[in-house]
Amino acid sequence: MKTDIVIVGAGPAGIFTALELIRRGSKKKIVMVEKGVAVEKRRCPKAQTKECVNCKPYCHITTGFSGAGAFSDGKLSLSYEVGGDLPTLIGEREAQELIGYADKIYLEFGADEKVEGIGNSEEVKEIRKRAIQAGLKLVDCPIRHMGTEKAQNIYYRIEQYLIENGVELMFGYECDNVILQGDRCLGVVVHKGMENQEIYADKTVIVTGRRGAEWLEKICAEHSIAHQPGTVDIGVRVEVRNEVMERVNSVLYESKLIGYPKPFKNKVRTFCQNPGGFVSQENYDDDLAVVNGHSYKDMKSDNTNLAILCSHNFSYPFNQPIAYAQKVGELTNMLGAGHILVQRFGDILDGKRTWEKELAQSNVRPTLTDAVAGDITAAMPYRSMINIINFIQAVDHVVPGFASTETLLYSPELKFYSNRVKMDKDLNTNIRGLHCLGDSSGWTRGLMMASVMGVLMGRKIAAQEN
Numbered sequence: 276m277k278t279d280i281v282i283v284g285a286g287p288a289g290i291f292t293a294l295e296l297i298r299r300g301s302k303k304k305i306v307m308v309e310k311g312v313a314v315e316k317r318r319c320p321k322a323q324t325k326e327c328v329n330c331k332p333y334c335h336i337t338t339g340f341s342g343a344g345a346f347s348d349g350k351l352s353l354s355y356e357v358g359g360d361l362p363t364l365i366g367e368r369e370a371q372e373l374i375g376y377a378d379k380i381y382l383e384f385g386a387d388e389k390v391e392g393i394g395n396s397e398e399v400k401e402i403r404k405r406a407i408q409a410g411l412k413l414v415d416c417p418i419r420h421m422g423t424e425k426a427q428n429i430y431y432r433i434e435q436y437l438i439e440n441g442v443e444l445m446f447g448y449e450c451d452n453v454i455l456q457g458d459r460c461l462g463v464v465v466h467k468g469m470e471n472q473e474i475y476a477d478k479t480v481i482v483t484g485r486r487g488a489e490w491l492e493k494i495c496a497e498h499s500i501a502h503q504p505g506t507v508d509i510g511v512r513v514e515v516r517n518e519v520m521e522r523v524n525s526v527l528y529e530s531k532l533i534g535y536p537k538p539f540k541n542k543v544r545t546f547c548q549n550p551g552g553f554v555s556q557e558n559y560d561d562d563l564a565v566v567n568g569h570s571y572k573d574m575k576s577d578n579t580n581l582a583i584l585c586s587h588n589f590s591y592p593f594n595q596p597i598a599y600a601q602k603v604g605e606l607t608n609m610l611g612a613g614h615i616l617v618q619r620f621g622d623i624l625d626g627k628r629t630w631e632k633e634l635a636q637s638n639v640r641p642t643l644t645d646a647v648a649g650d651i652t653a654a655m656p657y658r659s660m661i662n663i664i665n666f667i668q669a670v671d672h673v674v675p676g677f678a679s680t681e682t683l684l685y686s687p688e689l690k691f692y693s694n695r696v697k698m699d700k701d702l703n704t705n706i707r708g709l710h711c712l713g714d715s716s717g718w719t720r721g722l723m724m725a726s727v728m729g730v731l732m733g734r735k736i737a738a739q740e741n
């Protein structure tokens with residue numbers, strides 16, 4: 276097959292690359308290759324089975340049109356300070372302008388017009404003062420919450436728009452490799468079942484998301500695509516009663532706190548806060564089960580959940596941060612017999628595991644009902660665990676009750692975006708015709724910033740056409 280542009284992966288970065296090309300009047304033929312299925316065909320059977328059945332050949336929560344976005348909490352962060360390091364590449368002002376532009380597109384396709392976390396300046400000042408006293412930094416970021424169930428509808432409309440405007444969506448095709456001739460990329464090799472196909476293109480855009488970060492890392496190493504090991508985040512999903520988070524939820528909706536707790540002073544941060552949300556499970560390759568959180572617009576629980584992530588930066592001679600995080604996850608899964616582990620914070624401090632009976636007697640009932648009570652400290656690296664404990668105790672000064680005995684910690688929460696592909700401001704790699712975007716590139720974290728990177732890529736390609 277010959278096309279003008281091939282996009283590998285149908286997550287937000289790839290979607291918005293195609294969207295912007297269409298809106299710029301591009302006449303280029305666009306082919307989008309996606310391992311999963313169309314968004315309207317994505318189904319997680321857990322609603323019926325009540326527990327994860329480890330779907331094969333891939334998890335529908337993480338794979339398919341819109342990537343993990345369709346089944347995420349559906350929150351769009353509207354500040355350049357949140358969502359990765361792209362602003363350091365293109366500049367803060369341009370990043371913020373692109374966020375505003377991408378946000379308008381989400382609104383066009385049905386996103387809720389309400390923006391959470393704005394106003395209440397005096398109350399925000401009080402929360403910030405308490406954070407400063409605890410040695411933490413508060414990033415108060417406006418949030419547009421699409422909601423897990425609403426996000427699927429929005430991405431369905433976008434999917435249909437792309438099809439109506441001539442984008443060819445190849446579902447069920449997995450990318451095996453890129454085709455290179457010297458320092459130029461000529462396209463990709465894909466397969467579907469026993470069918471192998473070469474797709475030749477003038478521009479190859481790889482946007483394989485967090486799930487494809489390990490694959491992209493291997494491709495970079497194999498073909499000398501300039502990259503460097505970056506940060507890997509290892510942490511837990513914390514769940515507390517809504518009453519504990521009531522003030523922060525009402526004032527900020529999503530409080531983003533950053534700290535550097537002693538003695539190691541690694542960066543530790545909160546991420547993906549879900550008021551009235553539900554803890555969820557995602558499955559990656561090799562049956563790796565990781566924890567995440569969902570937040571619906573209409574369906575609410577009695578709890579709030581959020582991630583606490585500890586950033587690890589490795590130096591010479593180690594250069595496999597993704598593999599390191601996977602090993603932590605595998606060990607945790609082993610202890611939970613393939614399930615997510617959950618433990619009460621008080622039990623961690625007391626040096627004991629948590630038992631199902633204790634969970635049943637607690638005020639905080641797990642929203643991930645098939646999580647296994649146990650001891651996450653038996654698998655969590657000492658450095659990460661100490662950072663997380665000290666950070667939780669610091670957050671307790673900002674949100675009294677956060678570090679209570681009954682607070683639940685689920686493990687493993689892992690974020691795979693450690694492969695940082697080197698590129699210039701025009702998103703060019705050292706391989707001509709090859710571009711790597713989104714979370715798998717190491718430059719973005721989350722829906723909005725990945726969408727922004729896609730918009731920028733679309734503009735760069737369209738400008739060359741004109």
